Every structure is written in structure tokens, then in C-alpha cells.
């Protein structure tokens with residue numbers, strides 16, 4: 593027996609932020625980052641709270657890849673504020689941090705619940721609908737994924753006007769993170785009919801709209817499609833988990849401080865090739881991952897007269913998308929020093945194999961295979 597659950601109520605589309613006017617909030621604790629305050633983007637939220645005469649406090653100290661200490665400070669602020677609703681406004685870091693802060697603060701205070709509303713201002717992590725929160729141990733260069741159903745936000749608000757000012761480079765990085773979430777969910781050992789439906793739709797939305805959102809950030813249609821894709825991919829991988837792509841991205845990203853979506857993108861073509869094993873394939877038997885990658889190619893009308901060609905077409909299309917968005921396609925292009933890589937690669941490979949997301953990869957990698965992938969992406 594299997595099950596599939598979507599916990600979070602999602603408001604989406606233009607002016608979705610107005611959904612706040614329909615929600616009963618007694619006292620809000622807003623978790624965000626300094627940029628949201630400096631840029632005035634926070635006013636989109638606080639204007640509505642002021643209008644509704646909802647009292648609120650703002651914790652605006654969240655930094656990218658929030659470290660344990662950052663979350664600890666947030667817990668202290670949360671306990672002082674004693675809210676009934678936590679509102680996370682920001683990218684994946686702010687939403688992950690808000691979820692972790694709420695989780696720990698409720699455990700400490702002994703209270704049973706505080707509603708969590710997640711309002712993403714980038715289209716990437718899908719954190720608004722997932723039971724994951726990634727917290728960093730900066731001293732040891734390790735990222736800890738917290739996993740619990742109690743981390744699932746109650747409400748997600750996807751308002752495309754909040755993402756129109758996202759810079760090109762962030763649009764590219766986060767968009768490729770969405771694509772990687774959907775791809776990994778689609779071939780995960782836990783994939784199923786329900787997650788496949790979501791993953792297929794997310795992949796289609798990214799492939800049809802990301803370049804447009806990148807080229808013209810003010811294109812509200814493309815922005816909305818990518819914002820929705822991010823959330824849909826989040827729903828998929830929340831049920832299936834991810835794979836080696838994210839396992840390696842976590843360990844490489846922590847070691848070399850590469851943006852999460854960018855390192856995912858660099859890895860993606862190589863992970864597809866590793867999982868599909870179609871190189872020099874002369875048999876009629878292909879593994880399940882190869883067949884599923886081929887399905888995606890066919891869905892997107894890429895050249896796909898046989899499984900090998902279809903997988904290769906998918907890899908080619910992903911590399912083209914990266915190049916069209918001026919993204920690096922190797923660690924070398926990303927500016928990583930080869931000697932540094934050689935120094936840390938065994939540790940990186942070991943951490944990737946230990947990463948929780950690697951467990952659901954369709955092909956179980958050995959340490960030597962992971963080391964080879966690290967070589968290949970250089």
C-alpha cells in the first residue's frame with residue numbers, strides 16, 4: 593500500500609497575496625532576510641497586515657544557507673513574540689529557517705501549533721510545500737537536512753509579482769534547481785503515478801518558460817509558470833525525495849560555496865547519463881530511469897527515435913538551456929581550483945553517499961563512481 597498527501601493549501605496567480613485578507617491571523621511573526629526590508633519588498637506583506645490591524649514582529653536576520661546560530665537567534669525572537677502565525681517571506685533560506693525556528697520554538701515552549709504561511713520570493717526550492725529544511729553547520733562545511741511532516745507549511749502563497757525583480761543569475765540558478773527537483777522526483781525509487789504527474793508538469797513548465805522568465809523578468813506569464821513549477825516540483829519530491837544530484841550538490845555546495853541551483857545544473861546532465869547508462873548501449877533492455885528520461889524527451893518533442901537518442905536529446909537540451917542562460921557547465925567554468933577539488937574530493941564523495949537524498953537515486957553509486965562524476969563535472 594502507498595499513500596500520497598499534499599498538506600499545504602496553495603494560493604497562486606496574480607494578486608495571490610490578497611489571500612492573507614481571508615486568513616484569520618491574531619499575531620504574526622514574520623521571518624525574512626535583510627534584503628526584503630532594505631528593498632521595501634516587505635511592504636507588500638506589512639501593508640496588508642497593517643490594513644487588517646494584525647500585530648506583528650519581524651525577524652529579518654536570515655542569511656543564505658542559514659547556519660544553526662541564525663536559527664537559534666530566530667527561536668529566541670519567536671519565543672519573545674509568542675505568535676499564533678509564522679509568515680515566511682523570502683527565498684528558500686528564509687522559508688527553511690522559518691520552518692526550523694517554528695519547529696524548535698514550539699518544542700521548547702510546549703505549545704502544540706502555530707500556523708505557518710510561506711510566501712516564496714524566488715522560484716526554486718519548493719520549500720513552501722515540503723517537509724524539509726536545510727540548516728548549515730558552517731564550521732564543518734556540512735548541510736543538515738531536517739525532515740519532518742511538522743515542517744510542512746499550512747498555506748503557500750505564490751504571487752508572481754513578488755518574483756519579477758529577481759535578478760537574471762538567480763532566475764537561472766533557481767530555475768535549474770526546480771528542473772533538478774522534478775527530474776530527480778521523476779526517476780526516484782519512490783516515484784509513483786501521482787508524483788510522476790506533478791514532475792512531468794513541472795518539467796514541461798520549466799522547459800517551456802524558464803528562458804523567457806530569464807530573458808524578460810517582467811514577463812508575468814512566464815514568471816507565474818516558473819513560480820508554479822517550483823511549487824509543483826516541491827509537491828513531487830516531498831513524496832519521492834531526490835537523488836544523487838542533490839546528494840552531491842549538498843556536499844560540493846557546502847565545500848565550495850556554489851549556489852545550490854547552479855551546482856545542481858552543472859551536475860544534472862552527468863547524473864542523467866550515470867543513471868540511464870545508455871552510453872554504447874546495444875541491447876533492447878534499458879533501465880527504468882533511461883525509459884523515464886526518454887519519456888520526458890518524447891513529451892517535449894525532442895529527437896527520440898530510440899531510448900538512447902531520447903536520453904541524449906534530453907542531456908543536450910539541458911546543456912543548451914544552461915548555455916542560453918550564460919551558466920557555467922563545469923566546476924572549472926565556475927572557477928573552482930583543481931587542486932582544491934583534488935584535496936577535498938574524497939570527503940565530498942563520502943558526504944554525498946551519506947546524504948539522505950542519495951538513498952532514493954535510481955542507481956546506487958559506489959564511491960569510485962561518485963569520484964568519477966566529480967572528475968567529469970570539472
Ligand SMILES: [Fe+2]
Nearest residue numbers: 717769773852
Ligand atoms: Fe534543490
